[in-house]
Amino acid sequence: MKLVLDVLLMLLGALLGIAANYATNQTDHVPWPLRLLRDWSVPLVAVVVLLLVAGQVWMHFLERPVAITRTWNSSQPPYPGLEAFTEDDAGVFFGRDREIRDLVGRLNPSAPAGAHRFVAVIGPSGSGKSSLVRAGLLPALGRRRGLWVIAPPFAPGAAPLVSFASSLAAVLPDTTVEQVQTELTQGAAGVRRCLDRLRTARGGRAAPVLLVVDQLEELLTLTGARDRGAFLSLIDESLAADPHLWVVATLRSDFLTDFLGTGYAALTHQPTLVGVLGRTELFEVIEKPAEQAGLSFAPGVVARMVDDTGGGDALPLLAYTLQQLFLRVGSGGTVTEHDYRRLGAVAGALSDQADRITADLRRVDADTPVLSTLLKFVTLEHGEPTRRRVHREDLTPEERTVTDAFVTGRLLTSDNAVLDVAHEALFRQWAPLRQAVAASTDKLRRRTELERWAQDWERSGRQDAIC
Missing domain, CATH: 1.10.287 (Helix Hairpins)
Structure with a gap:
């Protein structure tokens, strides 16, 4: 046009x-x-x-974007806690309007032919990168009159090509993950065939397709070198082969240097940077979702919470604190200074919850393996703890008792029998686990290396030696 x-x-x-x-x-x-x-x-x-x-x-x-109508599912808390916001939470996602506009502008350039179509969203852990993309960008694209075909976001995990195939299979009609995997073995041509079928199913043969890779750093922490190279090569070649393909990927800033050493540094050119929220935005993050839920705050409480929210893990801790306050007070209630302090304030809410769960478990059985179980969710990269997903079937009955309690306490998440920490802040902010990680550094590092070697050996056809 x-x-x-x-x-x-x-x-x-x-x-x-x-x-x-x-x-x-x-x-x-x-x-x-x-x-x-x-x-x-x-x-x-x-x-x-x-x-x-x-x-x-x-x-x-x-x-022109459709006028924003903010809706909220009142059966859910207006604050997601340690978990990232999703598209269903768009009605209570505030504080990132400028970044949303920037991303929408990046994906709708005036000169598409010269656009860099791999958009890296880079920021520190806890800055809200995933929430920005899932609850900010994706709903904003959905409100535009121009048709966008969006595949479900996926994290690379230990097998990024399988994760990619699962994302496409979820939206391709009458197609299994195995069939998509077969297509992906054909390289960029196979990806193009899948995307063309997806466009046809969605009614727009020339429509732009968006792939969302969340937590791109998992290519460095969970994926073997062979699979990492194969995935990045496939993405790079697919972008070159399909002028209507776009990729948005979130990446922790502390892994940027390592990613630049993968041979695909060009992908992260022209990134969108996500920093800490300012005071004005923090007030929005606290007050605007509360308005949706009919929640109010006593005078001075919001200002105190903003003052208590600094850098580092403060944003996820604030989100967790707000969720717990809502669950205690309820829709239509008022959060007082006493409620806030009794919870432990921003700095102590997560630790207090983990302490309570542990105390409840050990009241039943003093030998409950709390810390050893949670260490299964930790992998190390350059000495820093990062998340590691665990299949429920790989846990003992005693360990499942621990994970069930932490899932109920909203510190772990469960999705299709795969368990994960709600946020890596748990590793850093809860003193017993932080100390356990420090004491187990060598063991965790060896396990991480063995798992990567095992993955490469498995992908190589279980040869006796890997060259």
Whole structure:
């Protein structure tokens, strides 16, 4: 549409020139084709102007976002706690309007041909990168009149190609994960076939397709070198082969240097950076979701919470504190200074909850393996603890008792029998676990290395040696 408008604009300039030339230079000695053009130039100018106006109106209609209607499912807390916001939480996601506009602008450039279509969203742990993409960007794209085909977000995990295939299979009609995996073995051509089928199913053969890779750092912490290279190569080649493919990936800033050493540093050019929230945005994060839920705060409480929220893990801790306060007070209630302090404030809410869960477990059985179980969710990268997913079937009955309690306490999450920490802040903010990680550094590092070697050996066809 933009190209058509540019052509019409050039045509309008030519017609205006012709009309002006013959208006100031009247002569009858003109070849009949030029005379015909002279006689019709003014009506044609009017027609072209009308087409330009209509085209601009249509472009505005396509690009204009739908007026935002914030809705919230009252059966859920308006604060997600340690978990990332999802698209279902868009109605209570506040504080990142500027970043959302920036991302939407990146994905809708005025000159698409020269756009860098791998958009890396980079920020420190706890800055809200996943929430920005899931609850900010994706709903914003969905509100635009122009059609976007969006595959479900996925984290690479230990087998990124399987995760990629699972994401596509979830939206491709009558297609299994195994069938998509077979297509992916054909490289960029196989990805293009999958995406073209997806476009056809969604009614837009030329529609842009968006892939969302959440927690890209898992390629460095959970994925073996062979699988990491295969996945990044496939993404890079697919972007080159399909001009309507876009990828948005979130990446922890402390893993950027390592990612630049993978051979695919060019992917992270022109990143969108996510920093800490300012005071104004923190007030929005606290007060706006509360308005949706009919929750109120006593005078001075919100300002105290903002003062208590600094950098580092403070944002996820604030979100967890707000969730716990809502669960205690309820919709229509009022949070007082006493409620806030009794919970432990921003700094202590998570630790107090972990302490209570542990005390309850050990009241039943003093030998409950709390810390040893939680260490199964930790992997080390450059000495820093990061998340590691655990299959429920790999746990003993005693360990499952621990994980069930922490899932109930919203410090772990469970999805299709796969368990994960709700946020890595648990590793750093709960003193007993932080100390256990420090004491087990060598053991955790050896386990991480063995798991990567095992993955590479498995992918290599279980050869006796890996070269």
